[in-house]
Ligand code: NA
């Protein structure tokens with residue numbers, strides 16, 4: 049029965065059903081057929097959305113739209129162009145850097161992708177990058193937000209396994225950085241090959257760097273205010289998001305005077321639609337995986353795969369393949385809930401460090417956030433780029449491979465994860 | 476006809492004494508019925524997709540056949556359960572036992588029965604004690620302006636506001652980030668049940684043992700499910716519930732009753748400053764919360780509150 | 792005239808208003824917390840529940856504007872006629888899904904009213920929040936069917 053419903057999901061997905069509905073229909077059937085109690089559908093749908101951390105999503109989307117349309121993104125592009133524009137793929141490097149940087153603000157991949165993508169995707173497009181490549185890159189780079197602290201995924205891992213969250217946060221720093229670096233290679237190679245991001249001939253810009261900097265200054269300050277507030281322990285991500293909203297509104301109305309009431313209304317409408325499209329998938333995907341894990345479809349699959357070997361490296365490989373396949377289909381948080389109860393005895397059996405394992409699993413799930421067909425970050429960025437999901441496929445696979453390489457390194461060398469928590473005495 | 480597998484809901488993880496108590500119950504039932512009744516525990520509010528306050532609703536609807544539940548999580552659905560949320564109402568464990576094991580407990584069981592759920596046994600999460608990162612709390616004024624994370628129930632919000640604190644309702648995952656970032660100053664939870672297992676000293680340096688609210692647990696079964704069992708199996712389930720919940724209750728009280736205060740020692744050994752309030756100090760806090768009583772006693776039911784008060788008075 | 796505009800843009804107005812409200816409330820929380828040290832944090836309940844309303848209104852407008860995420864890779868390779876039939880089928884499936892959800896939401900409201908369930912922080916009747924499910928689903932079903940009709944007309 050479970051297999052049939054997964055099949056139904058894929059058929060619906062491939063037929064071109066809106067993704068949220070492709071999740072919704074089999075999950076309703078599963079809840080009904082599996083006798084989970086149909087009354088649970090409405091409250092669980094509601095509860096899947098009404099979560100405090102998710103509140104940051106519409107606010108970051110809104111801030112992004114305001115920053116994008118108040119004219120500041122143009123000024124930032126101008127500045128960035130002067131700074132690294134001569135290099136092919138210069139803006140791609142900037143995009144990765146900013147995403148990892150912003151990952152230190154955001155605990156969620158879609159939120160990071162939304163915040164950065166809203167500003168950088170139009171900018172990259174303006175510099176000749178294809179929309180598919182831009183959406184893929186920002187989705188991939190945005191996934192580092194769940195490894196670089198703070199991270200909602202690591203908090204949930206800590207709660208399920210009773211592992212110290214501060215230790216997990218500290219452990220995520222180096223692997224998160226590594227994951228970002230791993231993306232540089234495919235990003236630059238593709239950009240070179242396709243000739244993205246080089247200034248066109250005859251368009252040599254004569255503006256001085258200082259002038260461009262001065263014009264972009266208030267915009268560049270935005271992430272610094274947000275990050276400073278977060279690292280200074282002043283803001284929660286949601287608060288940082290709302291500060292970003294009003295800061296950018298101030299820019300658009302008082303400093304640049306580029307926003308009219310009508311533009312602001314359009315921004316509000318577009319931001320609520322974009323947020324809703326993402327949240328509806330969150331809600332139905334959550335329901336789908338909730339039903340699947342409650343009925344135990346994925347359990348039995350995992351148990352069978354675990355009986356494979358006594359060698360810990362083979363088991364680790366199998367676990368990671370399983371998480372990767374799972375991550376292609378469902379979201380990180382559900383995977384934690386589905387798989388961790390099965391993995392925990394294995395962690396204990398081999399004496400693995402739960403902090404390191406949490407980072408490995410989260411890094412793997414970060415890859416899943418931009419691996420089609422179910423890729424929350426890609427949904428955000430394709431929405432922002434106004435393209436179809438499949439237009440990102442060609443650019444996204446090299447990035448998946450690159451981050452998979454980073455995953456192998458992090459899995460093989462636990463000390464990469466453990467050095468910082470050890471240093472701060474958090475273990 | 477018995478179901479192949481029954482579902483049991485618990486809002487916390489399997490490692491806390493509370494979660495372990497639920498597992499113990501299912502093991503006892505499986506063993507004593509020779510596998511006729513097979514219960515699977517769904518931890519961490521997974522049956523309700525994380526929304527703890529929906530637990531009673533899905534229990535009543537038969538989505539969860541069994542629950543090992545806190546009165547707090549059900550109190551937005553069943554108003555009389557707010558009895559246990561009244562601030563500084565229960566002075567000690569003796570008072571609580573007199574209420575749950577006496578007439579008041581029977582009244583609550585009857586009330587639950589009418590709403591579709593059979594109460595099998597009382598367990599415990601413990602007295603909820605406050606911890607924070609700012610300063611030691613010894614008098615009501617120390618609460619002023621502290622941003623305190625509380626679980627989702629309005630009475631807790633009212634109590635904290637009455638004490639001058641700034642309460643916020645958030646789930647535990649969010650709360651940990653908020654503590655980490657210093658945007659939330661404190662929280663309240665049972666010492667053995669929660670604060671020691673989550674290593675609260677990672678976030679907070681000050682603990683005050685003020686016994687402001689007790690958090691009893693109820694081991695329950697959906698009425699229709701219970702009726703579907705044979706008389707013999709009903710008896711087994713009742714006995715297993717009493718055994719598992721009783722054992723769980725003993726576990727969470729360990730180290731908290733003088734002369735054995737080893738649980739508080741654990742907090743101190745991890746660098747926390749522990750302040751223990753005496754009854755006079757508790758009264759000064761309680762007097763600040765009279766408005767809360769005025770607002771909530773009618774909602775809980777005057778009669779139920781009076782019955783509890785009498786039971787408590789009898790233990791003095 | 793105004794009514795005509797509302798008929799097409801109701802959710803947009805509602806969504807924009809809600810998002811404004813959420814942002815203002817979140818800002819009020821930040822301001823009161825840092826400047827006045829005044830307890831307001833419990834109002835976060837409204838923001839979190841507004842997110843559900845926002846999701847349903849936004850979903851509705853996304854159906855009218857045909858902005859939902861979908862994989863069109865295979866569909867684009869089908870002949871026009873098959874594509875039309877397929878999309879009609881998808882619209883009907885979507886409508887049934889939201890009719891079911893809306894009805895279950897309605898039942899949930901009845902249950903919440905009988906039990907007099909209140910919210911976690913503000914002690915408001917819970918069904919006030921849940922109301923968004925039947926209302927939102929009704930709007931969504933209407934927009935799905937409206938979009939399907941428009942698409943059929945475009946084809947002919
Ligand atoms: Na992060």
Ligand code: NA
Nearest residue numbers: 375376416422
């Ligand atoms: Na994926």
